[in-house]
Amino acid sequence: MEDPQRKARTVSDRDPNLAGSQPPLLYPPYQSTVLRAPERPLIHLPSDYSDLTQPVYGHLPIGATDNDLTRQCPGGEPQGERIIVAGRVVDEDGRPQPNVLIEIWQANAAGRYRHVNDNHPAPLDPYFLGAGRVVTDSEGRYQFTTIKPGAYPWRNHPNAWRPAHIHFSIFGRSFQTRLVTQMYFPGDPLMAFDPMLTSLPDEKVRQRLVSRLDMNLTQPEWALGYIFDIVLRGDSATPFEERV
Amino acid sequence: MRAVRKPLIAIPSQTVGPYLHIGLDTEPLHGRMYGPETPGERLVLRIRVTDGAGNPVPDALIELWQADAAGEYVGRPDHDNPDPGHSFRGWGRRATNDDGWCEFETIRPGATTAPDGRRLSSHISVCLFARGLLRHLFTRIYFEDDPTLADDPVLALVPEDRRATLVARRDGDAWIFPLRLQGAGETVFFDL
Numbered sequence: 001m002e003d004p005q006r007k008a009r010t011v012s013d014r015d016p017n018l019a020g021s022q023p024p025l026l027y028p029p030y031q032s033t034v035l036r037a038p039e040r041p042l043i044h045l046p047s048d049y050s051d052l053t054q055p056v057y058g059h060l061p062i063g064a065t066d067n068d069l070t071r072q073c074p075g076g077e078p079q080g081e082r083i084i085v086a087g088r089v090v091d092e093d094g095r096p097q098p099n100v101l102i103e104i105w106q107a108n109a110a111g112r113y114r115h116v117n118d119n120h121p122a123p124l125d126p127y128f129l130g131a132g133r134v135v136t137d138s139e140g141r142y143q144f145t146t147i148k149p150g151a152y153p154w155r156n157h158p159n160a161w162r163p164a165h166i167h168f169s170i171f172g173r174s175f176q177t178r179l180v181t182q183m184y185f186p187g188d189p190l191m192a193f194d195p196m197l198t199s200l201p202d203e204k205v206r207q208r209l210v211s212r213l214d215m216n217l218t219q220p221e222w223a224l225g226y227i228f229d230i231v232l233r234g235d236s237a238t239p240f241e242e243r244v
Numbered sequence: 245m246r247a248v249r250k251p252l253i254a255i256p257s258q259t260v261g262p263y264l265h266i267g268l269d270t271e272p273l274h275g276r277m278y279g280p281e282t283p284g285e286r287l288v289l290r291i292r293v294t295d296g297a298g299n300p301v302p303d304a305l306i307e308l309w310q311a312d313a314a315g316e317y318v319g320r321p322d323h324d325n326p327d328p329g330h331s332f333r334g335w336g337r338r339a340t341n342d343d344g345w346c347e348f349e350t351i352r353p354g355a356t357t358a359p360d361g362r363r364l365s366s367h368i369s370v371c372l373f374a375r376g377l378l379r380h381l382f383t384r385i386y387f388e389d390d391p392t393l394a395d396d397p398v399l400a401l402v403p404e405d406r407r408a409t410l411v412a413r414r415d416g417d418a419w420i421f422p423l424r425l426q427g428a429g430e431t432v433f434f435d436l
Contacts, residue, residue, distance in 0.1 A: 021253050023378035030259075032376030035296040036425050040406075042435035045382075048358045049398045050436045051309060051317070051369050092250035105267025115263040131267045167260070167267055175309050176436045180373055180380060182258040199378055200256050208255045233254040 018233070021208075023199040030195035031156050051175060067134040069106075069146035078128035080109025080147035082223040085166065085183070085211065089140045089230045096140030097232060103169040104144060105131040111150030120152050145223065151190055163190035163197070172232040183228045184210045257380065260373040262303050268373075269305065269339040277308070277350040282332040284313030284351030288418040289385070293344045293374070296426030300344025304374035306423075308336040308348060310367070315354030347418075355392065365396040372423065381433045385421050386411045406432050 026037035065071045070078055089097040107113045107130065110122035114130050134142045149164045165182040172178065184191055191197050191206070200206045208231075217225025260268070278286065293301040311317050311334060318334045338346040356364045368385040386393055388411050393399055399407050409431045412421040424431050 018254065022256050023258070025377070025379060027378060030376070030378065032259075033378060035299075036301070036374060036376035038381065038430055038433050039296075039426055040430055040432070042433050043401055045398065045401070045434040045436050047436075048360045048362070049364060050434075051311075051356075090252065092252045092254060094252055103267050105263065113263040113266060115266050117262060129266070131270065167258075167264070169260075169268055175369055175371060175382070178307075178371055178380065179255070179257060180260045181255060182261075196258055196378070205256055208253075209258065231252045231254050234250060 020201050021205050023196075027195065027199040029157075030199055062133055062135055066132055067142075067144050069128065069130065069132045069144065071145075072129050072132075073127040076127040078108065078125045078147050080125075080128075080150075082145065083148050084143060084145050084217055084219065084223050084225040085228055086141070086143035086217055086225065087211075087227050087229040089136050089142065089170065089172075089232060091172070091177075091232050092234045096136075096138075097172060098136055098138045098140055100136040100140070100142075100232075101133065101171045102136065102142050102230075103131070103133050104146075104166050106146065106166045107149040107152055107164075109147050109150050111152030113152075122150070122152070148185070148224075151188075156195060161190050161193070163188040163194050168228075168230070170230060170232065177232045177234075179230075179232060182209060185226065186210055186212055257378060259375055259378050260305060260380075262375045264303065264305050264373065264375075265339055268337070271337075274335075274337040275346070275348050277310075277334070277336040277348060278332045282312075282351060284332075284354075287350060287352050289348045289350060289368070289412065289421065290418050291340075291346050291348070291370075291421045291423055293340050293346075293372070293423045293425065295376075298427075300340070300342070301374055301425065302340055302342045302344060304340040304344070304346075304372060306338055306340070306346055307371040307373075308350070309369040309371070310334050310350065311353040311356045313351055313354050315356045315366075317356075352387070358397070362397045363392070363395070364398065365390055365392045367396075367398075370423075374425075377425075381425075382436055383423070383431055383433050384410050387419065388413045402432050406430075 027033050070082060089100050091097060108125040108128045112118055112120050112122040112124055132144055136142045151161050151164050154160050154162055164185050168181050168183055170179045197206050211226040211228040214225045214227045291306055293304045295301055312332055336348050338348060340346045353366050355366050358364055366387055370383045370385060372381045412419040
């Protein structure tokens with residue numbers, strides 16, 4: 001029988017694409033990692049045993065206003081700066097990923113989530129729920145209309161503020177390509193102080209989560225447009241040169 | 245070890261954060277994975293997530309992926325008719341409650357066959373998200389009364405003294421799976 005410890009490699013020494021491009025599990029400046037990050041190394045699961053060959057999904061049909069967070073409440077529109085967020089989902093080989101479910105959620109323009117545990121003394125917006133969904137088209141493209149979320153305080157350290165961000169949950173073709181991340185806005189000065197972002201190894205990696213203003217996407221006298229392109233990991237369906 | 249870097253690099257993960265519920269915990273039916281016609285042994289699976297101090301994690305999200313009773317994975321559903329709560333698709337999602345628990349109603353998966361022909365014991369794949377996890381974690385649930393566990397090639401990769409962390413135990417009408425993020429009895433997590 002083979003020595004199981006020999007297989008106990010970590011993500012950073014296995015996959016050259018992930019090495020140096022993902023946050024560590026333990027990052028003490030983000031205090032919640034201290035008691036939640038596993039201490040033992042992850043055990044590498046060979047792709048034959050990873051249940052990767054089948055797609056993973058499960059969601060209700062997409063509704064007409066699911067990708068327009070400014071039109072989800074009858075009777076009015078949310079306060080704030082209307083924006084369009086759009087992009088393309090591709091894999092690491094650059095191949096478009098059609099039929100990918102993207103779920104987003106965010107704070108309102110005042111920096112308040114419509115969530116029972118958010119007690120930041122900023123106003124709720126009666127016309128903003130803060131969540132949306134979309135499925136990518138045949139070329140891997142998606143688009144949301146929403147409002148720009150506000151920054152908000154949190155209790156990680158004294159005077160801690162999260163930069164404006166939108167949460168993204170993305171299903172690729174398998175369990176392996178599952179991704180939850182956050183999109184940020186260009187030029188936000190709070191990014192330099194944010195442990196979520198400083199957990200990433202360098203500025204180049206951090207920039208992959210920063211959207212860019214796009215004047216072609218921007219609609220005159222209506223909404224600013226931000227592009228956020230998403231690269232997902234490959235999976236076992238993607239040929240990957242065998243490691244020896 | 246040698247590997248080829250691909251032309252693009254996957255974007256980084258970020259934590260799901262404390263307010264995941266407004267975006268991801270919107271459909272209670274995702275906790276019930278079978279329908280009236282689904283063949284297989286029904287089971288209630290209760291998972292409890294705790295941290296390194298043994299305290300409950302009240303803001304975790306768990307997704308399950310599993311085979312059907314015959315050991316087959318259900319294919320991609322029709323987006324226009326996913327029919328939640330009425331047919332088995334092998335996928336479920338639940339958030340933990342204030343005491344760290346979440347409950348799924350599912351069926352016992354059949355043993356599956358890996359591409360290399362090896363038999364994989366009945367198991368459920370788990371993807372775990374939480375505030376404080378900058379990346380999500382993968383683990384697996386096996387069943388304690390399964391006589392084939394000693395032959396499972398995935399459990400064979402796990403040091404013997406940690407294998408029990410992957411095995412659910414029966415407690416009355418339910419199956420219980422403690423998921424310990426850190427410290428004594430830390431659950432085994434996998435890198436896929």
